Amino acid sequence: QKEVEQNSGPLSVPEGAIASLNCTYSDRGSQSFFWYRQYSGKSPELIMFIYSNGDKEDGRFTAQLNKASQYVSLLIRDSQPSDSATYLCAVTLWRVQGAQKLVFGQGTRLTINP
Amino acid sequence: DVKVTQSSRYLVKRTGEKVFLECVQDMDHENMFWYRQDPGLGLRLIYFSYDVKMKEKGDIPEGYSVSREKKERFSLILESASTNQTSMYLCASTGANNQPQHFGDGTRLSIL
Numbered sequence: 058q059k060e061v062e063q064n065s066g067p068l069s070v071p072e073g074a075i076a077s078l079n080c081t082y083s084d085r086g087s088q089s090f091f092w093y094r095q096y097s098g099k100s101p102e103l104i105m106f107i108y109s110n111g112d113k114e115d116g117r118f119t120a121q122l123n124k125a126s127q128y129v130s131l132l133i134r135d136s137q138p139s140d141s142a143t144y145l146c147a148v149t150l151w152r153v154q155g156a157q158k159l160v161f162g163q164g165t166r167l168t169i170n171p
Numbered sequence: 172d173v174k175v176t177q178s179s180r181y182l183v184k185r186t187g188e189k190v191f192l193e194c195v196q197d198m199d200h201e202n203m204f205w206y207r208q209d210p211g212l213g214l215r216l217i218y219f220s221y222d223v224k225m226k227e228k229g230d231i232p233e234g235y236s237v238s239r240e241k242k243e244r245f246s247l248i249l250e251s252a253s254t255n256q257t258s259m260y261l262c263a264s265t266g267a268n269n270q271p272q273h274f275g276d277g278t279r280l281s282i283l
Contacts, residue, residue, distance in 0.1 A: 089269045100261055100274040101214075108269060145214070149269075157202075157265070158229070159272060161214040 060084065061148050063162035072171050076133040080146030080162055083127070089157065090122055090129045093145040095164065101145055105131060136169045143167070173198045175275035177262050183281045190249040192278050194262030202265045203245035204272060205229075205237065207258040214261070220245055252282045 061082050070076040078092075089108055093101035107113045107120040107129065119132040129148075133140055146162040178193035196203065204219040206229075216229030218237040226237050234256060238246045245264075249256055259279050263272040 091271055093274075100277040103271045103273065106271050147272075157269070158216060158219070163211075163213045 059162075060150065060160045061146055061162040063144075063146050063165045065163055066166040067168055068165055069168045069170060070136050072136060072138060072169055074136055076136045076140065076167055076169070078131040078133075078144050078146075078165050078167065080129045080131075080148075081127055082129070082146075082148045082160075084148070084150055085124075085127065087148045087150065089149040090120070091147040091159070092118075092120060092129075092131045093147060093161075094140075095143045095145060097143075133167075138169045138171055141167060141169045173200075173264070173273040175262055175264050175273055177260075177275040177278050179278050180276060181279050181281075183283060184249075184252050185283055186251075186253055188249075188252045188282075190252050190280070190282075192247040192249075192260055192262075192280070194245045194247070194264075194275055195243050196245075196264040196273075197243065198264065198266065198273075199242065200264040200266045201242075202272075203239065204263040204265075205235075205245065205247045206261045206263065207231070208261060208277075209258050217247065254282050256280065257282045 092105040095101045105120040107122045113120045117134045121130045143164040145164045147159045149157040150160045174197045205217040220226045220239040236248045262275040265272045
């Protein structure tokens with residue numbers, strides 16, 4: 058089983074709709090969860106992080122975490138064409154001297170159709 | 172805002188060359204990381220450093236070494252470049268525990 062799994066997509070969503078991106082992870086000890094957006098040819102850009110069970114909202118983005126089910130999701134409301142990108146889920150695996158190792162999923166390619 | 176600067180956006184080198192990739196961060200972060208990203212393989216950790224002169228291997232350290240002589244600078248070294256090291260290389264940094272990693276713009280390295 059992969060440590061962090063995402064549906065690779067492509068996920069196609071009409072403009073203005075809600076895009077739902079999902080991620081599961083294997084290590085029950087993971088404590089920190091991150092969502093990065095990556096445009097083609099660019100580096101990953103942090104858009105959300107969540108540490109506690111429940112929902113965390115930031116503008117049009119909502120991250121949801123369920124540690125019991127080992128599941129984290131990202132909702133994008135009122136999707137815009139500029140949201141078209143690959144979304145990477147990242148989960149902490151272990152720490153060495155305070156440095157956390159992040160494990161990344163393969164990414165979900167999201168396309169917003171005008 | 173965190174600023175992570177990688178020295179080159181694009182680089183072309185020849186097999187057997189020694190290649191240096193430089194990364195500088197301006198936030199006094201303790202932790203710095205080097206990744207490579209390849210289609211179908213995702214982001215993979217090469218090396219990381221949690222303090223000056225301290226380094227730890229990641230998942231794919233073979234063929235690479237690193238140097239951290241100053242807190243703000245973390246260098247990745249390809250000792251003898253090979254074609255299978257053609258990739259996008261990404262540097263990241265982070266401060267205190269649980270804080271997110273912030274990435275530089277990346278270096279697209281081609282080894283011919």
